[in-house]
Amino acid sequence: MNRKELVVIGAGPAGIEAALTASELGVEVLLVDSFPTAGGQYYKQPPQAFEDHRKKNASQKEGKLLLQMLDSSNVQLLTGCLVWGLFEDHDKGSWVVQLALPDRPMQVKADAVIIATGAYDRPFAFPGWTLPGVMTAGAGQILVKTQGVVPGSKVLLTGTGPLQIALADQLIHAGVTPVAMLEASTISLWDLLRHVPVFLGQFNRMVEGLGYGFDILRSGMQVRMGWAVVEARGDGSVEEAVIARLGPDWKVIAGSEEKVQVDTVILGYGLVPNNRLSRMVECEHEYVAVKGGWVPIRDETLQTTCPNVYVVGDAAGVGGAELAHVEGKIAGLAVASRCGRGKQSDFQWRYAKLRPELLRQRRYAKALGELFTPQPGALSLFRENMTVCRCEEVSYRDILDAIQLGARSVNEVKMITRAGMGNCQGRMCEGLIAQILLNALSVENVDMQRIGASTVRPPLEPMTLDMLARASQMIETEENQLT
Numbered sequence: 001m002n003r004k005e006l007v008v009i010g011a012g013p014a015g016i017e018a019a020l021t022a023s024e025l026g027v028e029v030l031l032v033d034s035f036p037t038a039g040g041q042y043y044k045q046p047p048q049a050f051e052d053h054r055k056k057n058a059s060q061k062e063g064k065l066l067l068q069m070l071d072s073s074n075v076q077l078l079t080g081c082l083v084w085g086l087f088e089d090h091d092k093g094s095w096v097v098q099l100a101l102p103d104r105p106m107q108v109k110a111d112a113v114i115i116a117t118g119a120y121d122r123p124f125a126f127p128g129w130t131l132p133g134v135m136t137a138g139a140g141q142i143l144v145k146t147q148g149v150v151p152g153s154k155v156l157l158t159g160t161g162p163l164q165i166a167l168a169d170q171l172i173h174a175g176v177t178p179v180a181m182l183e184a185s186t187i188s189l190w191d192l193l194r195h196v197p198v199f200l201g202q203f204n205r206m207v208e209g210l211g212y213g214f215d216i217l218r219s220g221m222q223v224r225m226g227w228a229v230v231e232a233r234g235d236g237s238v239e240e241a242v243i244a245r246l247g248p249d250w251k252v253i254a255g256s257e258e259k260v261q262v263d264t265v266i267l268g269y270g271l272v273p274n275n276r277l278s279r280m281v282e283c284e285h286e287y288v289a290v291k292g293g294w295v296p297i298r299d300e301t302l303q304t305t306c307p308n309v310y311v312v313g314d315a316a317g318v319g320g321a322e323l324a325h326v327e328g329k330i331a332g333l334a335v336a337s338r339c340g341r342g343k344q345s346d347f348q349w350r351y352a353k354l355r356p357e358l359l360r361q362r363r364y365a366k367a368l369g370e371l372f373t374p375q376p377g378a379l380s381l382f383r384e385n386m387t388v389c390r391c392e393e394v395s396y397r398d399i400l401d402a403i404q405l406g407a408r409s410v411n412e413v414k415m416i417t418r419a420g421m422g423n424c425q426g427r428m429c430e431g432l433i434a435q436i437l438l439n440a441l442s443v444e445n446v447d448m449q450r451i452g453a454s455t456v457r458p459p460l461e462p463m464t465l466d467m468l469a470r471a472s473q474m475i476e477t478e479e480n481q482l483t
Contacts, residue, residue: 004030004076006335007097007110009083009277012040014313014324014331015116016066019075021332025341030108031070032078032099034461038070039063040118041138042321044146059321081106084471085458086113086277093307095281098471100463105471107478112308112335115278116328119271119292119314122374123428124159126381127231129267130390133238137163137268141170150176152264156241157181158229159268161372162209167268168221169212177219179262184269185372186226186248195367202364230257230381232265241265251377269374271318272431278304278311280456287448290369291317293431294453300351301334302327310334319365326358379439388436389429391422399433403440409452410434423462426454 008019011033019031035044043063070077078101085098095113099106121136128134135151137159143149144167155171155178157164168181199206216223224243230252231242245256273292279285283304284297295317296304303310310331313324330351337347382388384397394417402416410426410433413419419433420426430453437451459468 002106003109004028005111005339006030006114007032007095007108007112008114008116009033009086009097010040010116010118010313010315011035011038011070011077011079012116012118012313012324013042013066013321014118014315014328015040015114016070017325017328018114018116018310018312018332018335019328020069020073021329022335023073023075023332025333025336027332027336027339027341029075030078030110031075032081032083032097034080034082036080038067038077038079041141042118042324043067044142082461082463083277084460084463086281087458088281088306095309098458098475100461100467100471105467105474107471107474112310112338114310114312114328114331114335115275115315116311116313116324117274117277117315118324119273119318120427121267122269122272122292123432124267124269124374124378125386125388125432126229127383127386128233128238130387131232131234131238132236133234133263134232134265134267137167137266140167140266144170144174148174150174151266152176152262154179154262155264155266156229156243156260156262157266157268158184158227158241158243159266159270160184160374161268161270161368163270164266164268165209165212165216167266169215172215172219172221177221179260180222180224180243181216182227182229182243183223183225184228184246184250184374184378186246187371191371195371198363198367201360205364229265229267238263238265247377248375249377250375251380270372271314272427273315273317275311275315276425276456276460278306278309278315279453280458280460281306281309283309283311285453288317289373290366291319292369302331303334308338317365318369319361320368323358323361323365326354326361330354330358376435376439379435382436388432389417389419389422391424391428392418392420394419394429396436399436400440403437408437408441408446409450410437410454411452413437414454420454425456425460430454 005028006022008015008031019029023029082100087096089096095110097108121138157178229241230244232238233240241260241262243258245253278296283306285294288295296311312327312331382396386396398417402413407413413433434451
């Protein structure tokens, strides 16, 4: 079995920083990622065959520099590699990472593991959300940023938070001015004023945001605060969207509905931490809405309740690339210290230098979470025959029936209805089911901790039977050698 002192899972901002920091201090590091190239979603690079003559923005230049540092480091990088399982080894405190390369399975024993798997788009459901032409903001960004392809000619943006502002700017520069951008949250002057001290400490972000605002204003794109798409209609694909004004709790204000002719609806309702690996090994988690949902409990070195398992970046709570950079460095330092690559006093000194930036970025992330976290009134958009679990075609009515039968948790709904058992393993429907449960059981004073999340089991990703069989044979051979 291959052995490394450290395996870092996810080659985005947090993962690369963790790998570089630990490697520079002498730790033997393996960095793995499922994408063909390193960079993650934030620093996602265009394919080599794609010639992009557009002006590079600050994040693209920053990403290119970080990738150059990675190339010149001693970090071993494996891309196009799925991590389908993480298991505690026979030696307590070490871990076995199960990988699926394009041509073969592989397993690596790690003294420490840093999970930096980022986040994914928050699913948001309404009648017609499964129609072709409805996509997430992340998908829209991939098309525009890495392929130079616009998703449609009549694009309507709906959601909450700064991600869709950035996407609107990217679409404008790609030659398509969206029909409108709908911001579901209604932000008062007081909401903004109480966060001014935090925002003033983010000068570069504010300048970037003002640039986006100027481009949007110059384009003539319509911006509506407190509005959202409440239904998508069309014969085979999106042809029309119904939009409506929302109240502060996101319930639709009756009589405010309007129809808009569109061919694409892009949903930008924030992100959800991709923490399925930390849940697989049963690290303790807590539900924090402003951080995106379930997040692992960590100590000051970002180690979880499982020994030698660290979670950094958006996988530990949505906070953005700047926070991910800092957390990656801290976890890399912690692993290097654990491996005896420096004096404890040196580690404490370097951590003390990073801590002010860590706190500054955490305050900013919290402020955004308080302003743009989706509100429970969004469930008023649901209809009985509306699909909630796309993979298993489970409807809203099916889930309500399961609750009537006694289901009181996401796992119990899953057992009764099969919701969450499809290819996405609940990524698309788990949060929706939890909100339905929370709303339906409000009279029972049920909270998210009691509702819980679905149990995560291997394989984490869809795999061919051949690959699973070969992996099983490899594991059996390794175990026989140990005995």
